[in-house]
Amino acid sequence: MWLARAGVAPLTPPRPRTAGERPPLAAARPEVWLCRAHGPALRDLTHELLRDLLATYLDCRREQVPLRLESGQPPAVAAPWQGLPLSISLSYAAGVGAIGLCAGAVIGIDLAEVAPLPDWERVAGLYLGPQAVQQLAALDDAPRNHAFAAAWSEMEARSKCVGVGLEEWSAARARRLASSSILTATAALPPQPDGRMLVLTVARAPLPRPAGRDQP
Template sequence: MDEPVTVAWPGDPVLEGPGGVRVIGVPGQPDRETARLRIRAALATALAAHCGIDPDRIGLHSPEGAAPWATAALDGGERRIALAISHDGDISVAVFRADGSAVGIDVSQVVPVPDWEPVARDYLGPAVTAQLAGLPAAVRDAAFAQAWSEHEARLKCLGLQLDEWRAERAPALQACRCFPLALQAGYVGYLALAADGA
């Protein structure tokens, strides 16, 4: 398994991860709207520092039903930058990839999911459902959160919406390379890169 990808929290340096990505996080979110505003501000600041420009020259775009992206107004012209954002519990994470290649990210809080089996069957597919069913109950919540987060990161990387499991999508989803995120206890997360961008 790959080493966990470092998340840059406020005050940390933003390090380059696999495939040239940069991952940032914001903890202590009191509600969804505050989380959305804070991670977008942190993302704009990190992008501006990476590009060597002022934050007001960064545009963040997240149209309904499409993968989000950023634009950097550079002296030589505008550059499109791929990004992804995720929130759960009281943390938010975001990733950007300056070369524009697709990227996905997801964070999940580890919580009991009493109906894990039908949810896994409907969204994660038969193989993952069977793996989860073979685990002791004491570790199943964390394993479910990991499987869910990895699946969501893959979907975001491919620009797909969460939908019921379809076997014909499995090859494309599995082609994404996934890396775990280094997160605080009680959370799991994954970064996904397109097959050609690992």
């Protein structure tokens, strides 16, 4: 089920798709696909599925897809869908790869494993902020594990929407990530075959305004 987060604007949640599904795209509506593999094969499989998806939606052959996959850079495709730019986001955790596509808006997705973290307080303090530490400290172990994963996933998805990497918490960064223009939804995925639990956050933001187009 999709989890309501206090103070966060809701996003109509996409249903995670299997590799063989090709739902129709719609402007500003995120779509997400999941795939599973072990070890280094996961990224290769995810990239192959991404190329197949883009070939379908751009109506071209796989080898013609102008896909850019560069280390340290977000994935990008240099071709529009029905005149709209296509935003791409990828995430990996616990043998699961996730692909997010959105036409006409920026998408950020993130998977996080629900698992005990012995130094959760230190990590949360560094990256999620003092309010998150206070909220997490009020929970018992099991719900804290889930809440930490959900908060981490949302932080990462929002960061991808605004184009920033993982950075230590600051009030300025928190204000930027909390922008009301970023809509989010966070989900608990069904248990994996090995019993591990994951949460997935999908975030969507408006396209950046072109330079020189600001209103006076």
